Every structure is written in structure tokens, then in C-alpha cells.
Amino acid sequence: MLDKRKEILSAALRLFAESGFHGTPTSKIAREAGVANGTLFHYFATKDELIVALYIDIKERLACHIEEHAADDGSLKGRLKEQFLNALYWALDHSDEFRFIQQFVSSPYPALVPHEQIEMHTRKHTQLLQKAIEDGKIKSLPVDYIFMLINSVIMGLHGYLDSNDFSKSTQHELINETFELLWDMLR
Amino acid sequence: MLDKRKEILSAALRLFAESGFHGTPTSKIAREAGVANGTLFHYFATKDELIVALYIDIKERLACHIEEHAADDGSLKGRLKEQFLNALYWALDHSDEFRFIQQFVSSPYPALVPHEQIEMHTRKHTQLLQKAIEDGKIKSLPVDYIFMLINSVIMGLHGYLDSNDFSKSTQHELINETFELLWDMLR
DNA sequence: ATATTTGTCGACTGATTAGTCGGTTTTTAT
DNA sequence: ATAAAAACCGACTAATCAGTCGACAAATAT
Numbered sequence: 001m002l003d004k005r006k007e008i009l010s011a012a013l014r015l016f017a018e019s020g021f022h023g024t025p026t027s028k029i030a031r032e033a034g035v036a037n038g039t040l041f042h043y044f045a046t047k048d049e050l051i052v053a054l055y056i057d058i059k060e061r062l063a064c065h066i067e068e069h070a071a072d073d074g075s076l077k078g079r080l081k082e083q084f085l086n087a088l089y090w091a092l093d094h095s096d097e098f099r100f101i102q103q104f105v106s107s108p109y110p111a112l113v114p115h116e117q118i119e120m121h122t123r124k125h126t127q128l129l130q131k132a133i134e135d136g137k138i139k140s141l142p143v144d145y146i147f148m149l150i151n152s153v154i155m156g157l158h159g160y161l162d163s164n165d166f167s168k169s170t171q172h173e174l175i176n177e178t179f180e181l182l183w184d185m186l187r
Numbered sequence: 188m189l190d191k192r193k194e195i196l197s198a199a200l201r202l203f204a205e206s207g208f209h210g211t212p213t214s215k216i217a218r219e220a221g222v223a224n225g226t227l228f229h230y231f232a233t234k235d236e237l238i239v240a241l242y243i244d245i246k247e248r249l250a251c252h253i254e255e256h257a258a259d260d261g262s263l264k265g266r267l268k269e270q271f272l273n274a275l276y277w278a279l280d281h282s283d284e285f286r287f288i289q290q291f292v293s294s295p296y297p298a299l300v301p302h303e304q305i306e307m308h309t310r311k312h313t314q315l316l317q318k319a320i321e322d323g324k325i326k327s328l329p330v331d332y333i334f335m336l337i338n339s340v341i342m343g344l345h346g347y348l349d350s351n352d353f354s355k356s357t358q359h360e361l362i363n364e365t366f367e368l369l370w371d372m373l374r
Numbered sequence: 375a376t377a378t379t380t381g382t383c384g385a386c387t388g389a390t391t392a393g394t395c396g397g398t399t400t401t402t403a404t
Numbered sequence: 405a406t407a408a409a410a411a412c413c414g415a416c417t418a419a420t421c422a423g424t425c426g427a428c429a430a431a432t433a434t
Contacts, residue, residue, distance in 0.1 A: 004411085020294055022209025025391060036413040041393060043411095099293070106289040107207055145361075148347045149340065149368075156339025160332065174332075181336075185372035191381085212421055223383040228423060230381095 005043045007033040009054050017096035020103060021051060052112050055104050058097045059121050065090050067124065076132045077183060083125065084154070084179045091158045092171070098158060122147065138186040146186060153182055192230045194220040196241050204283035207290060208238060239299050242291050245284045246308050252277050254311065263319045264370060270312065271337070271366045278345045279358070285345060309334065325373040333373060340369055 011033035015024040026047050030040045044050035069086045071079055091098045104110065110118075126147050132138045138146070157178050161171055198220035202211040213234050217227045231237035256273045258266055278285045291297065297305075313334050319325045325333070344365050348358055 018295075020209070022207070023295070026393080027391075037392095038394080038414065039412055042413095045393090047392065102293040106286070106293050108205075108210065145347065148343045149365075152339040152343025153336065156335045156342075160335045178336075181372050185368050213423080214421075224422095225384065225424080226382055229383095232423090234422065 004033070004035050004039060008035060008040055008043060008050070009057055012050060012054055013058075013096050013100055016051075016054070016103070017099040021107070026050075048109070048112065051104070051109060054100065055109070055113065056117060058101060062087075062090060062097070063121050063124060076128070076135060076137050080128060080132065081179050081183075083128065084150070084182070085175060087154055088158060088161075088175050091154070092161060095162060102155070138183075149186075150182060153178065191220070191222050191226060195222060195227055195230060195237070196244055199237060199241055200245075200283050200287055203238075203241070203290070204286040208294070213237075235296070235299065238291070238296060241287065242296070242300065243304060245288060246304075249274075249277060249284070250308050250311060263315070263322060263324050267315060267319060268366050268370075270315065271341070271369070272362060274341055275345060275348075275362050278341070279348060282349060289342070325370075328373075336373075337369060340365065 008029060012024070012029045015029055015032060018024075026040055027037055029050075030037045033040070040050070044053060066083055066086050069082065071082050074082075126143050129138075129146055129150075130143050133140055133143065133146075157175065161174065166174065195216060199211070199216045202216055202219060205211075213227055214224055216237075217224045220227070227237070231240060253270060253273050256269065258269050261269075313330050316325075316333055316337075317330050320327055320330065320333075344362065348361065353361065
């Protein structure tokens with residue numbers, strides 16, 4: 001049964017999102033995952049390693065989701081919009097994951113993640129942007145700057161939608177409007 | 188000497204920004220502040236109370252800064268821009284404070300802060316926005332929505348400027364450009 | 375002067391935690 | 405069938421940490 005690893009990651013995610021990294025003892029994670037204490041340390045040598053592994057796992061799942069749902073045809077704007085919407089819907093459907101990521105990036109942990117790993121995940125998003133810039137569809141500004149702007153808005157909008165509780169359709173409208181606002185800004 | 192309280196807050200800020208809330212033992216804070224262990228708990232009954240007090244302290248200082256540097260004359264756009272620039276420059280000059288706030292908001296702690304306290308600090312910023320909306324200077328969208336958008340961009344831009352190291356003048360340019368971008372988007 | 379309150383100290387404690395270890399079961403390879 | 409390796413267990417430990425306590429000092433009040 002190799003899916004005990006998954007069980008551990010899943011339990012850790014739930015508990016971290018609820019009580020934070022340090023508010024969650026490894027013993028509780030093991031119990032919640034239905035494995036022994038030692039088993040946790042069989043898969044992850046340290047708690048830190050578990051946290052980093054969880055981060056990478058989530059990032060991978062997000063990248064997969066966006067890749068899967070990417071429309072390969074259509075205008076550049078349409079494809080970018082697709083990415084934007086997918087990121088937000090994923091975040092809305094995976095608020096534990098999102099809370100974890102937020103906690104993670106505003107902690108000392110990111111230093112422990114190999115640099116290439118990070119870049120690999122962002123490149124997929126930035127290359128579409130790069131193309132849009134080259135085609136003159138959006139302003140000629142540094143890609144990582146634009147990426148930062150979009151990302152910030154995604155983060156912020158998610159928090160906003162998460163703390164108010166709108167109907168599904170209102171959410172959808174807000175997300176759409178926000179993208180159009182962003183697009184106008186970058187055009 | 189009642190400024191031991193300040194000494195404790197200041198040491199806590201430095202250490203929290205460096206190692207996170209839970210990576211920082213109270214004993215280390217006391218040592219760094221030059222006071223005894225028990226003294227820390229004389230001023231703050233629990234570690235949590237210290238963390239919340241530090242949050243409120245920082246928020247107050249930020250609000251003061253923005254208020255002090257607010258130009259009372261000038262166009263609405265100019266005043267809004269002033270606020271935007273001041274927030275960013277403050278953040279750039281107080282990265283420990285900023286790191287702390289980021290950590291704080293993506294943790295379970297905000298639940299411990301009285302709601303009025305939060306609203307009090309945001310109202311000052313939102314009321315200028317409210318006026319801009321009423322005057323038709325910017326799009327008629329919910330104030331807190333617009334506030335969220337601006338805030339996200341401030342957060343994101345700060346992170347961006349912090350991780351690249353641009354010259355002062357490049358920073359200034361980027362900040363200016365970003366505000367103009369934002370303004371165009373909201374107009 | 376005296377009493378009272380407030381601030382300060384640092385040794386101490388009870389609880390908790392990350393991580394270990396020796397042994398058992400399960401899987402895989404031969 | 406047998407041996408070797410990998411997964412798994414849970415009691416245990418060494419260390420750490422938040423918070424206490426009783427004693428002392430300084431300031432304030434009477």
C-alpha cells in the first residue's frame with residue numbers, strides 16, 4: 001500500500017490549512033492519516049521535508065489542472081482568459097490547497113525549494129504571456145512583472161470571493177469582469 | 188522604564204520576520220529584547236497576545252504614516268496616488284513589518300483581532316475611494332472590491348520589488364507606472 | 375516614613391514535540 | 405520455498421517551549 005504517502009499528504013494539508021504548520025504536530029497528522037507515527041517519518045525524514053513535498057505536490061496538481069483544461073485553439077486573449085478562470089475555479093474548489101500555498105509563500109520555507117522546480121511551474125504560464133507580448137496583444141512590459149500583476153489579482157480575488165459568500169453566478173460574473181478589467185489594463 | 192514593552196515588540200518583529208511565529212521561542216524574544224523571560228509575560232499574558240498586539244501596533248504605525256503624508260489638496264487621483272505611493276514606500280522601508288503582516292493574514296490569528304479594529308484602519312483608505320466612485324472618477328464597483336484589487340497589487344508589487352533588486356529610480360518608475368496602470372483600469 | 379502598587383528577574387515545571395529504534399509484517403526477487 | 409528488502413508499527417526519548425512563581429527592586433501614594 002503505497003498510497004499511505006498520499007494519505008499522509010492529504011491529512012497534512014487538511015490540518016495545516018486549519019491550524020498552520022506549527023500548530024499541527026506530526027503525531028496528529030499520522031493519526032488523521034491512519035498510520036503510525038514512525039510511518040510518517042519513513043516517507044518524510046523531517047517535518048520540513050513533508051511541508052516542502054506537500055507544496056510541490058500541490059503545485060504539480062494545479063499545473064496539471066490548468067494544462068488539462070487549456071483550450072489549444074482560440075485567440076490569445078481567450079486562452080489567457082481560460083487560464084485565469086481555471087486558476088480561480090481551482091482555487092475556489094481547493095481552498096485548503098490555496099490556504100496552504102499562501103501560508104507557505106509567506107514563510108521561510110520557499111528557500112528550501114530548488115529554484116528550477118519553481119521556474120518549471122511558472123514557465124508554463126509565462127510562455128503564453130510572452131507570446132502575447134511579442135504579438136503586441138498586450139503592453140510591452142517584463143513578463144515576470146505582468147505575471148506578478150495577474151497573480152496578485154488572482155490571489156486577491158480569491159480571498160475576496162472566499163470571505164464574502166456570493167452565489168455561483170455572482171462569483172462567475174465577478175471573475176469574468178475582473179479578467180476583462182485586467183485585460184484592458186494590459187492591452 | 189515602560190519602553191521595555193516597545194523593546195519586546197521590536198525584538199519580536201525582527202525575529203518573527205526572520206523565522207516565523209513558531210520558529211521563534213518567547214525565550215529568544217526576551218533575550219533579544221534584553222529583558223527577563225518573566226518580564227515578557229508581564230506585558231503580554233500569552234505569546235498569541237503578543238502577536239496580536241504587534242499586528243495592531245504595526246497597523247497603527249502604517250495608518251499614521253499614510254495620514255501624515257496625505258496631501259489634503261490636489262485632485263482625487265493625485266491624493267489616491269499619494270496613498271498608493273506612500274503605502275509602497277513604507278512597505279519598502281519596513282520590510283520586516285510587511286513580512287510580518289503577510290504571515291499574519293495568512294494564519295489563523297486574524298480571527299483573534301476584534302472586527303472593529305480592522306474596519307477602523309481600512310475605513311480611512313476606503314473613504315477616499317468611496318468619494319472617487321461617487322464623483323464618477325472611477326468605475327462604479329463595490330468599494331471593498333476595488334480596495335481588494337489595489338491592495339493585491341500593492342502586495343504583489345512589493346514582493347516583486349523586494350525580490351529583484353532594482354535601483355531606487357527604477358523602483359520609483361515601476362511604482363509610478365503601476366499606479367497609472369491601475370488608474371487606467373479603474374477609470 | 376510607610377504602605378502599596380508596579381515592574382523586573384530568572385530558575386523552574388509540566389506538557390508537548392520531532393524524531394528514533396528494535397521488532398513485526400508484507401512485498402518482491404530468486 | 406526462501407531470502408532479502410521494503411513498509412509499517414508504536415513505545416520511547418531528549419529537547420524544547422510557553423507560561424508560573426516567589427523574591428526583590430523601584431516607583432507612587434498616603
